[in-house]
Amino acid sequence: MLQNPPAQPGMREEEVDTPALILDLDAFEANLDSMAAILAPTGAKLRAHAKTHKSPVVALQQMKRGAVGQCTQKVAEAEALAWGGVPDILVSNEVVAPRKLARLAALSGISRVALCADHADAVGLIEQAAQAAGTRLSVLVEIDVGAGRCGVSPGPEAVALASRIAASRHLIFGGLQAYHGRAQHIRSPEARTAAITSAVDSTRRTVEQLRQQGLECGIVGGGGTGTFRHEASSGVFTEIQAGSYAFMDADYAANEDAPPFRQSLFLLTQVMSVPKPDLAVVDAGHKAAPTDSGFPQLWERPGLTYSGASDEHGNLRVEGGKRPKLGEKLRLVPGHCDPTIDRYDWFVGVRRGRVECLWPIAARGAMS
Amino acid sequence: MLQNPPAQPGMREEEVDTPALILDLDAFEANLDSMAAILAPTGAKLRAHAKTHKSPVVALQQMKRGAVGQCTQKVAEAEALAWGGVPDILVSNEVVAPRKLARLAALSGISRVALCADHADAVGLIEQAAQAAGTRLSVLVEIDVGAGRCGVSPGPEAVALASRIAASRHLIFGGLQAYHGRAQHIRSPEARTAAITSAVDSTRRTVEQLRQQGLECGIVGGGGTGTFRHEASSGVFTEIQAGSYAFMDADYAANEDAPPFRQSLFLLTQVMSVPKPDLAVVDAGHKAAPTDSGFPQLWERPGLTYSGASDEHGNLRVEGGKRPKLGEKLRLVPGHCDPTIDRYDWFVGVRRGRVECLWPIAARGAMS
Numbered sequence: 001m002l003q004n005p006p007a008q009p010g011m012r013e014e015e016v017d018t019p020a021l022i023l024d025l026d027a028f029e030a031n032l033d034s035m036a037a038i039l040a041p042t043g044a045k046l047r048a049h050a051k052t053h054k055s056p057v058v059a060l061q062q063m064k065r066g067a068v069g070q071c072t073q074k075v076a077e078a079e080a081l082a083w084g085g086v087p088d089i090l091v092s093n094e095v096v097a098p099r100k101l102a103r104l105a106a107l108s109g110i111s112r113v114a115l116c117a118d119h120a121d122a123v124g125l126i127e128q129a130a131q132a133a134g135t136r137l138s139v140l141v142e143i144d145v146g147a148g149r150c151g152v153s154p155g156p157e158a159v160a161l162a163s164r165i166a167a168s169r170h171l172i173f174g175g176l177q178a179y180h181g182r183a184q185h186i187r188s189p190e191a192r193t194a195a196i197t198s199a200v201d202s203t204r205r206t207v208e209q210l211r212q213q214g215l216e217c218g219i220v221g222g223g224g225t226g227t228f229r230h231e232a233s234s235g236v237f238t239e240i241q242a243g244s245y246a247f248m249d250a251d252y253a254a255n256e257d258a259p260p261f262r263q264s265l266f267l268l269t270q271v272m273s274v275p276k277p278d279l280a281v282v283d284a285g286h287k288a289a290p291t292d293s294g295f296p297q298l299w300e301r302p303g304l305t306y307s308g309a310s311d312e313h314g315n316l317r318v319e320g321g322k323r324p325k326l327g328e329k330l331r332l333v334p335g336h337c338d339p340t341i342d343r344y345d346w347f348v349g350v351r352r353g354r355v356e357c358l359w360p361i362a363a364r365g366a367m368s
Numbered sequence: 369m370l371q372n373p374p375a376q377p378g379m380r381e382e383e384v385d386t387p388a389l390i391l392d393l394d395a396f397e398a399n400l401d402s403m404a405a406i407l408a409p410t411g412a413k414l415r416a417h418a419k420t421h422k423s424p425v426v427a428l429q430q431m432k433r434g435a436v437g438q439c440t441q442k443v444a445e446a447e448a449l450a451w452g453g454v455p456d457i458l459v460s461n462e463v464v465a466p467r468k469l470a471r472l473a474a475l476s477g478i479s480r481v482a483l484c485a486d487h488a489d490a491v492g493l494i495e496q497a498a499q500a501a502g503t504r505l506s507v508l509v510e511i512d513v514g515a516g517r518c519g520v521s522p523g524p525e526a527v528a529l530a531s532r533i534a535a536s537r538h539l540i541f542g543g544l545q546a547y548h549g550r551a552q553h554i555r556s557p558e559a560r561t562a563a564i565t566s567a568v569d570s571t572r573r574t575v576e577q578l579r580q581q582g583l584e585c586g587i588v589g590g591g592g593t594g595t596f597r598h599e600a601s602s603g604v605f606t607e608i609q610a611g612s613y614a615f616m617d618a619d620y621a622a623n624e625d626a627p628p629f630r631q632s633l634f635l636l637t638q639v640m641s642v643p644k645p646d647l648a649v650v651d652a653g654h655k656a657a658p659t660d661s662g663f664p665q666l667w668e669r670p671g672l673t674y675s676g677a678s679d680e681h682g683n684l685r686v687e688g689g690k691r692p693k694l695g696e697k698l699r700l701v702p703g704h705c706d707p708t709i710d711r712y713d714w715f716v717g718v719r720r721g722r723v724e725c726l727w728p729i730a731a732r733g734a735m736s
Contacts, residue, residue: 002370003444003733017467017736051679073680076371093680094640094649096695099385118641121694149681150641150649181678272462273486273518281462281518286660287707288735292677309660310549311419311706312441312461312735313517326489327464338679339655345733364733365371365713367656367680368385 003345011355014329018270019288021344022331023247023359025351027264029061031246034261036065044232044240047071047090047221052243052338054363055347056084062246069112071221071241075100076366082111084362091115092177092221092241094142094150096122100368101129105137114138114219116177118152123164123171130170138174139165140219143206145199147181154178154202155209162215175219176210178203179241184226185293189257196230204236225252225259249337251293266299267332267340268348269314271324280316280324284332285309288343293336301330371713379723382697386638387656389712390699391615391727393719395632397429399614402629404433407608412600415439415458415589417611420706422731423715424452426614437480439589439609443468444734450479452730459483460545460589460609462510462518464490468736469497473505482506482587484545486520491532491539498538506542507533508587511574513567515549522546522570523577530583543585544578546571547609552594553661557625564598572604593620593627617705619661634667635700635708636716637682639692648684648692652700653677656711661704669698 006017013022039046046067050059051074059070059081069088072078078089088111095101095115107113117123117139130137141161144151152158158176166173180199186192199222207217217238223231225244231237244252247265252258269284286309289296296314298304303321306314314332316324324330334340341347345364349357374385381390407414414435418427419442427438427449437456440446446457456479463469463483475481485491485507498505509529512519520526526544534541548567554560567590575585585606591599593612599605612620615633620626637652654677657664664682666672671689674682682700684692692698702708709715713732717725 003736006736017465019735096640097385097638118643119694125695144643148647149678149683150643152643270465272464275486275512275518275520279516283735286658287710290654290658290660290707292654292659310517315517326487327493339658342655343733343735365711367387367651367711368371368374 005346005358007348007355007358009355009357013268013350013353013355016268016348016355018268018329019284020268020348021341021346022266022268023347023349024264024266025349025356027262028246031261031264032062032065035242035245038229039232039240042232043235044237047239047241049241049243050077050081050363052341053246054341054361054366055359056081056086056362057359058246059086068239074366074368075104076368077363078104078107078113080363080366082107086111088112090221092179094118094122096125098125098129101126102133105129105133105135108135108137114140114174116140116142117161117165118142118150120161120164123161123168127168127170136170136172138172140174140177141165142177143203145178145180145202146183146195147179149181154206158206159209159213162210163213166215173215175217175221176203176206178220178222179224180222180227181224184224185251185255187254187256192227193230196227200230200234200236207236226255244337247337250297250333250335263333265334265337267296267334269330269332271326271328271330274323274326277323278318280318282314282316282330283312284314285312287311289332289334290339290343291335292339296332296334299331299333306332373714373726375716375723375726377723377725381636381718381721381723384636384716384723386636386697387652388636388716389709389714390634390636391715391717392632392634393717393724395630396614399629399632400430400433403610403613406597407600410600411603412605412608415607415609417609418445418449418731420611420709421614422709422729422734423727424449424454424730425727427454436607442734442736443472444736445731446472446475446481448731448734450475454479456480458589460547462486462490464493466493466497469494470501473497473501473503476503476505482508482542484508484510485529485533486510486518488529488532491529491536495536495538504538504540506540508542508545509533510545511571513546513548513570514551514563515547517549522574526574527577527581530578531581534583541583543587543589544571544574546588546590547592548590548595549592552592553619553623555622555624560595561598564595568598568602568604575604594623612705615705617702618665619704631701633702633705635664635702637698637700639694639696639698642691642694645691646686648686650682650684650698651680652682653680655679657700657702658707658711659703660707664700664702667699667701674700
């Protein structure tokens with residue numbers, strides 16, 4: 001069931017029902033502008049990752065500032081975007097289920113869609129789906145540039161798979177997917193640079209080997225919020241796939257050289273119990289604020305620490321600071337923005353303390 | 369947006385779209401029967417916790433087997449249950465937001481509702497909401513019996529708050545909420561028994577002190593899947609609030625004396641990449657399978673270990689076992705059933721390999 005919006009335009013922030021996802025619109029727009037400004041002098045364009053924001057509204061604002069399209073991880077996310085008017089979508093992930101491939105092929109009637117492959121059998125399945133739908137699908141080869149997850153090895157393996165795609169009647173070889181997920185949160189800038197230098201080198205080598213076989217990469221995509229400046233300035237990557245930059249979170253803020261974006265995403269939570277002098281309990285536990293990348297943090301409340309989560313409760317330890325009052329509402333910085341946004345049906349856009357807009361998170365829960 | 373059902377009745381399980389929440393109906397019904405049989409000889413009744421199942425369909429099946437009602441943690445969960453025909457609901461939690469209290473009071477027109485308090489100011493707010501709605505609300509005093517979360521101290525503090533409730537014109541003193549959340553997953557049976565013995569003792573003492581003031585406890589509620597046999601046989605607790613027992617998860621299975629229930633809840637996931645001989649990647653990461661209580665585990669697939677999660681990918685390490693094939697579907701046992709169920713819009717009920725039913729998870733995301 002879709003949850004009711006927790007607010008109405010015109011309300012003061014402290015009137016918003018909790019827990020709620022607050023988007024500080026000034027900070028959010030500044031982040032979108034900053035990314036556009038950083039990428040402008042490079043050869044790379046933004047194809048922002050919608051697995052973070054899950055919202056056609058956000059996607060279209062990114063595209064107004066120059067993003068060439070959107071990435072998703074799931075076909076259901078691609079559907080939500082296409083149905084919301086996003087014209088160019090890359091599923092930056094493998095899809096092997098025939099039912100999902102049929103849905104993606106069907107979507108190509110209203111938006112440009114592409115996807116990734118890392119196995120010859122998957123290429124065969126995509127070809128079948130494209131043929132059945134009477135369309136042609138663009139397929140990128142994913143290479144493993146250090147993440148240790150999906151992808152063929154850079155070099156000859158990638159060339160062989162690309163050749164197979166190019167030889168398939170209903171497929172178009174679309175380029176390379178080369179995302180180094182693991183590098184995004186390496187805390188030390190030196191170690192992160194080393195990881196991406198290696199990823200860029202193996203990507204460059206693969207692009208050249210493909211070219212020698214007459215295979216041009218329309219897209220060379222990768223780069224997240226932690227590393228995108230390296231990929232963008234490499235001369236090899238044509239598209240940057242950052243998503244978190246629009247929102248930020250505690251995990252990215254913990255990088256030694258945190259990315260140059262403002263915290264725009266907050267969880268508004270209410271103190272529901274003050275059982276002890278050194279303890280306040282809020283109504284956001286790990287269902288409201290997933291803890292896969294650590295607990296959320298208090299925003300501008302020194303002396304208060306989010307010290308424990310159960311399903312629907314968060315414990316705030318009071319150390320030196322003032323204990324918040326029963327009923328008081330507080331802003332939390334999510335530990336990890338992607339899964340946190342995916343818990344909510346609405347962004348509550350706030351500017352100067354007032355609710356300005358409500359945006360549906362149309363791809364909330366879109367895992368298929 | 370509500371997600372489409374991942375299956376249709378009559379399908380074979382391996383045809384179900386992934387990721388999906390599979391409910392093994394034989395095991396699920398056996399669990400409901402077992403709980404009814406265990407509680408029958410005790411003085412305690414089941415008021416199952418709907419924060420686990422989030423579904424009026426499940427609630428009504430529990431009630432058919434003798435459960436007296438349902439618990440929720442949130443007003444929005446109570447709404448979903450009441451709208452789905454559940455006649456008796458206890459919000460086993462504090463509620464202090466006037467808008468939420470107004471919603472709960474409104475609900476009392478169609479279902480019997482009660483809630484908890486641990487502060488005199490909260491009692492005042494509940495009284496105002498009940499008065500405004502022209503109704504009377506039943507309020508339980510929550511006591512902290514060791515969880516270190518919400519609740520007043522057992523004994524005189526609890527008596528004082530109960531007296532205040534009883535003296536409020538639109539409130540009824542409903543009894544005590546005495547749940548020891550932290551004890552549920554103490555691995556050693558001896559240490560768990562000690563924790564609950566102490567919780568039972570302080571609850572018994574408080575019930576007696578209340579009685580001396582003429583305050584009878586209609587409900588003395590508590591007990592989860594890890595400890596309920598202690599509370600049920602105590603002679604003090606009248607209601608057991610277990611929820612996970614219907615489904616089970618890897619965290620409960622890790623208790624040294626695991627509760628006597630079968631695993632009925634599974635995540636169906638598909639192998640989307642087989643990039644290395646010792647690695648298969650599935651389409652269920654920590655968005656599909658929250659990791660607050662550890663990674664999910666493979667069901668009946670020795671030699672395969674779920675070794676890492678990113679947002680939408682799970683890494684399976686192959687050690688000795690056979691690597692699953694590209695496209696193969698596997699069952700995972702969730703690390704923690706409550707937040708996992710809360711990620712999905714549908715239970716896919718399966719019996720002997722066939723989809724028998726689809727049940728909406730009506731309170732999915734109901735956090736307000």
